[in-house]
Amino acid sequence: MAFDTDGIGTLTERFAALWSGLRWTDVPEADIAGIKDHVLDTLAVALAGARTSEAARVIRVLTTANGRKAGATVWGTADRLPLSQAALANGTSAHARDFDDGGGAGHAGSTVIPAALAVAESTGASGRDFLLATIAGYDVGYRCLLAIGGFAVHTGRGWHSSGTMGSLGAAAAAAKVLGLDAEQFADALGIAGSFTGGVWAFIDDGAMTKRLHPGKACETGVEAALLAQGGVTGPRRIFESEFGGLFTTYNSGVGFREKALDGLGVNLNVASSYLKPYACCRGSHSTIDTLLALMSSRGLRSDNVKRIDIAAGQTAYDMINVYPIETVFDAQFNLPYAVSVVLVSGEAGLGQFEPPRLNEPEVRSVFDRISFTMDQSIGLEDGPRLHIELTDGTIIATPAGNPTLAKGSAVQPMTHVEVVAKAHALVDPIDPALADALISAVEGLDQASDVTSLLNALKVRSELP
Numbered sequence: 066m067a068f069d070t071d072g073i074g075t076l077t078e079r080f081a082a083l084w085s086g087l088r089w090t091d092v093p094e095a096d097i098a099g100i101k102d103h104v105l106d107t108l109a110v111a112l113a114g115a116r117t118s119e120a121a122r123v124i125r126v127l128t129t130a131n132g133r134k135a136g137a138t139v140w141g142t143a144d145r146l147p148l149s150q151a152a153l154a155n156g157t158s159a160h161a162r163d164f165d166d167g168g169g170a171g172h173a174g175s176t177v178i179p180a181a182l183a184v185a186e187s188t189g190a191s192g193r194d195f196l197l198a199t200i201a202g203y204d205v206g207y208r209c210l211l212a213i214g215g216f217a218v219h220t221g222r223g224w225h226s227s228g229t230m231g232s233l234g235a236a237a238a239a240a241k242v243l244g245l246d247a248e249q250f251a252d253a254l255g256i257a258g259s260f261t262g263g264v265w266a267f268i269d270d271g272a273m274t275k276r277l278h279p280g281k282a283c284e285t286g287v288e289a290a291l292l293a294q295g296g297v298t299g300p301r302r303i304f305e306s307e308f309g310g311l312f313t314t315y316n317s318g319v320g321f322r323e324k325a326l327d328g329l330g331v332n333l334n335v336a337s338s339y340l341k342p343y344a345c346c347r348g349s350h351s352t353i354d355t356l357l358a359l360m361s362s363r364g365l366r367s368d369n370v371k372r373i374d375i376a377a378g379q380t381a382y383d384m385i386n387v388y389p390i391e392t393v394f395d396a397q398f399n400l401p402y403a404v405s406v407v408l409v410s411g412e413a414g415l416g417q418f419e420p421p422r423l424n425e426p427e428v429r430s431v432f433d434r435i436s437f438t439m440d441q442s443i444g445l446e447d448g449p450r451l452h453i454e455l456t457d458g459t460i461i462a463t464p465a466g467n468p469t470l471a472k473g474s475a476v477q478p479m480t481h482v483e484v485v486a487k488a489h490a491l492v493d494p495i496d497p498a499l500a501d502a503l504i505s506a507v508e509g510l511d512q513a514s515d516v517t518s519l520l521n522a523l524k525v526r527s528e529l530p
Contacts, residue, residue, distance in 0.1 A: 075251075075301050075302050075303075075304065075305055076208075076209075076212055076303075076304045076305070076322060076325055076326070077251045077254040077255055077258070077299075077301060077303055077304065078247075078251050078301060079326060079329065080205050080208065080237065080250075080251075080254060080329075081240075081247045081248075081250035081251035081253075081254060082247045082251075083329055083330045084201045084204070084205065084237060084240075084241055084250060085240075085241075085245060085246055085247040085249075085250045086247070087197070087201070087330065088197075089193045089197055091330075092197065092200060092333065093333075095335075095336070096200060096333050096335040096336070097196065097511060098481075099335040099336060100196055100199055100200050100203070100335050101196065101507055101508065101510060101511075102340065102479075102481060102484045103166050103173070103174050103178075103199075103203075103335070103338060103340065104174070104178060104196070104199060104507050104510070105484055105485070105488055105503070105504060105507040106165070106166055106174065106340050106341075106484055106487065106488065107159050107165055107166060107174030107175060107178045108140070108159075108178070108503060108507070108519075108522075108523060109487065109488035109491045109492050109500070109503065110159055110162065110164045110165045110174075110175075110491060111140050111141065111155060111158040111159035111161075111165075111175075111179075111523075112140060112141045112158075112491065112492050112495060112499070112503070112523065112525070113162065113164075113415075113491040113492065113494075113495070114141075114157075114158040114159055114160070114161030114162050114164075115139075115140055115141025115142065115158040115161070115525075116141065116495070117158075117161040117162060119157070119161050119273045119276045120141075120154070120157050120158040120161040120276070122273075123153070123154055123157045123277065123280070124139055124142060124144065124154050124158075127139075127146055127150050127153065127154055128144050128146065131146050131147055131150055133145060133146075135147065136148055136150070136151055136183075136187075137151035137152070137182075137183040137186045137187055138151065138183075138186060138520050138523055138524060139151055139154050139155065140154075140155045140158055140179075140523040140524075141158060141495075141523065141525045142524070142525060143524055143525070148183045148184060148187055148287050148291070149183075149283075149284045149285075149287040149288045149291075150284065151179070151183045152179045152180045152183045152235070152280070152283035152284050152286070152287045153179075153280040153281060153283060153284035154179075154280065155179035155182075155183070155280070155283070156175050156176065156179040156180075156279040156280030156281070156282065156283035156284070157276055157277055157279070157280035158280075159172075159174060159175035159178070159179060159279060159280075160172055160175040160227070160275075160276050160278070160279040160280070161276045162344060162393070162397075162415060162419070163275075163276075163341075163344065163345065163346065163397050164341055164344045164415065164491075165279075165341065166338055166339060166340050166341060166473075167338060167339050167341065167347050167469070168203065168207060168334070168337050168338025168339055169202065169203045169204075169206035169207050169210075169231070169234050169334070169337075169338055170206030170207065170209060170210050170226050170227060170229070170230035170231040170232075170233065170234045170282075171206075171210070171216065171225065171226035171227035171228075171230065171231055171279075172227045172231070172279050173202070173203045173206060173207070173234070173338045174338075175227070175279035175280075175283075176202070176206065176227050176231030176232075176234050176235055176279045176282040176283060176286075177199055177202030177203060177206065177231075177234050177235055177238045177283075177286075178199055178202075178238075179235075179279075179280070179283040180202065180235035180236075180238050180239045180282075180283040180286040180287050180290075181195055181198040181199045181202060181235075181238035181239065181241075181242055182195060182516065182519075182520075183239075183283075183287060184198075184238075184239045184242040184243060184287060184290070185198070185242050185515075185516050186516055186520060188242060188243065189515050190242050190515065190516065191513060191514055191515060191516075192509070192510035192511055192512065192513030192514075192515070192516060192519070193510070193511055193513075194241075194242055195242065195510065195516055195519075196510055196511060197241060198237075198238045198239070198241035198242040199238055200333050200335060201237045201238055201240075201241040202234040202235060202237050202238030202241075202286075203234065203333070203334055203335055203337075203338055204237075204333045204334040204335075205233060205234050205236075205237035205254070206230055206231060206233060206234020206235075206237070207234075207334040207337050207338075208325045208326070208329070208334070209230040209233045209234065209304075209311075209325070210226050210230045211321055211324045211325045212304055212311070212312075212320055212321055212322065212324070212325035213230070213304075213311055213312060213315045213316045213320065213321070214315075214316045214319065214321060215321075215324075216445075216469075217380065217444065217445040217446055218316065219315065219316070220265070220380055220384070220445065221379075221380045221445065222315070222316075223264055223265045223266075224263065224264060224265070224315060225263035225264055225265050225267075225275075225278050226263070227263060227278050227279045227282060228261070228262055228263015228264075228278035228279070228281060228282055229261045229262065229263050229315065230261070231263075231278070231279060231282030231283075231286075232257040232258070232260055232261045232281075232282040232285040232286055232289070233254055233257045233258055233261070233286070234282070234286070235257070235282050235283045235285060235286020235287065235289075236253045236254055236256070236257035236285070236286035236289040236290055237250075237253070237254065237286075238286065239253070239286050239287045239289070239290035239291070240253040240254075240289075240290040240293065242290075243290055243291075243294055245290065245293060245294060249293045249294060250293070251299070251301055252292075252293035252297065252298050252299040253286075253289045253290045253292070253293035253294075253299065254289075254299065254303065255298070255299020255300040255301055255303045256288075256289035256292055256293060256297065256298075256299035257285055257286055257289035257299070258299070258300070258303035258304070258311055259299060259300065259303065260285045260288075260289065261285070261311070262281075263278040263281070263282070265383075265384075268383065268384065268387065268398065271387070271392055271394040271395055275394065304320060305320065336475040337475070339469065339471075339473040339474040339475070340473040340478075340479045340484060340487075341473055342413075342472045342473050342479060342483070342487070343403075343413035343414070343472075344397065344413060344414055344415040344417070344418050344419075345396070345397040345398070345403050345413060345418060346384060346385050346397055346398050347468050347469065347471070348377075348381050348384050348385045348400070348445075348468050349385055349400045349403045349468070350468050350471035350472065350473070351448045351449070351465040351466045351467060351468045351470070351471040352375070352400060352403070352404060352448070352449050352451065352465040352468075353403060353404075353407055353413050353471075354465070354466075354471050354472050354477075355451060355463060355465045355466070356404060356407050356408065357407065357411070359453075359461065360407075360408070360411060363461065365408070365453070365455075365461075366408065367405075367408040367409045367427060367430070367431050368456075369455050369456050369457070370408065370431065370434060370453060370454075370455060370456070371434065371454045371455060371456045372434050372435075372436075372453075372454045373404065373434060373435045373436070373451065373452070373453050373454075374435075374436045374438070374451075374452040374453075375400060375401065375404070375435065375436065375437045375438070375449050375450070375451055375452075376437075376438050376439070376440040376443060376449065376450045376452075377400070377437070377438075377439065377440065377443055377448075377449040377450070378439070378440060378441065378442075378443035378444050378445055378447065379439055379441060380445045381443075381445050381448075381449065381468075382437070382438075382439040384398065385398050385399060385400040385403075386398075386399060386400065386437055387399050390402055390421050390423045391421065392421070393418050393419040393420065393421065395421065396417075396418040396419070396421040396422075396423070397418050400437060400449065401432055401435040401437050402421070402423060402432060403417075404431070404435055405423075405428050405429075405431040405432040405435065406418075406422055406428055408431050409422075409425075409427050409428050409431060414490065415491075446467045446468075446469065447464070447466075447467065448464060448465040448466045448467050448468050449464075449465045450462075450463075450464050450465065451463050451464075451465060485504055488500060488503065488504060489504075495525060496525070499522060499525065502518075502521070502522040503519075503522040503523070505518075505522075506518040506519040506521070506522045507519065
C-alpha cells in the first residue's frame with residue numbers, strides 16, 4: 066500500500082515517517098534522563114502491582130491457558146508468556162494500583178513499556194533501542210489523543226484513553242523495536258487503531274477492567290506491530306475516514322490534525338507526561354498539593370478544620386466521587402476520602418488507600434465534615450475549588466488548579482531522588498536487593514547491549530497471592 070502522494074500524508078503516515086527513521090542521536094539528553102525515570106517508576110509500580118489480587122488473577126488465567134515457559138518475562142514472577150500475552154499481564158500489573166505515570170495516551174508507561182520490553186526481549190534489542198521505542202510510544206500516544214480532542218474531551222465522552230489511544234502508542238513502541246519501515250509502521254498504527262476500545266463504565270462498580278485496559282492496549286500494540294511486520298495492512302486513514310475513522314468514532318467527526326502534528330520530531334513529549342507522587346486518581350492530585358501546602362503554611366490540621374466544601378466540574382465529579390468506599394478502587398476514586406487521609410496523616414501513599422481507612426474514627430470524622438458538589442462552570446482542567454472553614458472562623462477559599470500540572474508534572478517535577486525513593490518504597494517490601502538491581506539496571510540501560518540485566522531485576526520467584 067503506497068503512502069499518500071499528495072505531499073501531506075495522513076496522520077499515521079506522518080507519525081510513521083518520523084519515527085521509523087528517528088535515531089538515538091536525535092533524542093535530547095533531557096528526554097533520555099526523563100524516560101529512564103518513567104521506566105524505573107513504571108517497573109517498580111508493576112512489581113508491586115503483580116502482587117495484587119487483580120493482576121494475579123490475570124496472570125493465572127494467562128499462564129493456565131498458555132503455559133509458563135515460552136515467550137517473554139511476566140514481571141514479578143518466574144513465568145513466561147507469548148509476547149502479546151506477557152504485554153497484557155505486565156500492563157495490567159503496571160496499572161493495578163493506579164500509581165503509574167500519566168501522559169502519552171493516558172497512562173503512558175503502563176500502555177507502552179510492557180509492549181516495548183516484551184518485543185525488546187524477544188529480538189535481543191539493546192537498552193538504547195528499548196528506550197527509543199518507549200519514547201516513540203509516549204510521543205505517538207500523546208499525539209493520537211490530541212488528534213481526537215485531548216484527554217478532557219475524550220474522557221468527558223466516557224472513553225478511557227489508556228485503552229483507546231494507548232493501543233496506538235503501544236503499537237508505535239513495538240514497531241520501533243522491530244525496526245519496521247515507514248510503510249509497515251503506518252500499517253501497525255492502522256491495525257492498532259482498528260482494535261481500539263476502553264470505556265469508563267467501571268466507575269459504577271469498580272470492575273477490574275480499569276486495571277486491564279493498559280494491558281489490553283499493550284497486547285493490541287504488540288499484535289499490530291507483528292502483523293504489520295508479516296505484511297498485514299492497516300487503514301492509512303484510520304483517523305480521517307468519514308465512515309469509521311477515529312475522528313468520527315470518538316469525536317463526532319472533529320479532528321485536530323494541526324495540534325497532533327505540532328512540533329513533530331522536535332518535542333518528543335516525554336516532558337508532557339507526569340509521575341504520580343500520590344496513589345490515587347490524578348484528578349485528586351492538585352487538591353492534595355493544595356492541602357499539603359496549607360498544612361505547611363497555615364497550620365491546617367484534621368482537628369482545626371470545621372468544614373470543607375469542594376466543587377468540581379461534571380467529568381471530575383463523575384470520576385472522583387465513587388461511593389460507598391469499600392475497596393482500594395473506591396478509595397482511590399473518592400476525592401473527599403483523599404482529603405481526609407491527607408489531613409489525618411499528611412501522606413497519600415498506597416498505605417492510605419489499601420485497605421481503605423474510612424472506618425478509623427479520625428478519618429471518618431474529617432470525611433463527615435466534607436461536602437462535594439458538581440459545578441457545571443468548572444472544566445476538568447480547571448481543577449476543584451476549595452472553601453475551607455477553620456474552627457476559629459478563618460475562611461480559606463482557593464482553586465486547587467489543573468490536576469495535570471500537579472506535583473510530578475514538568476511544572477512541578479519529581480526529582481530523580483524522589484523517583485528512586487518511590488521505587489524503594491514499592492519494591493523493598495518484596496526484596497530490597499531487587500530494588501537496588503532494578504535501579505541499577507535502569508540507570509545503565511543506555512549503555513546495555515541488551516535488556517537482560519533489566520529483565521533479571523523483574524523476576525521474582527515467590528508465589529503470587
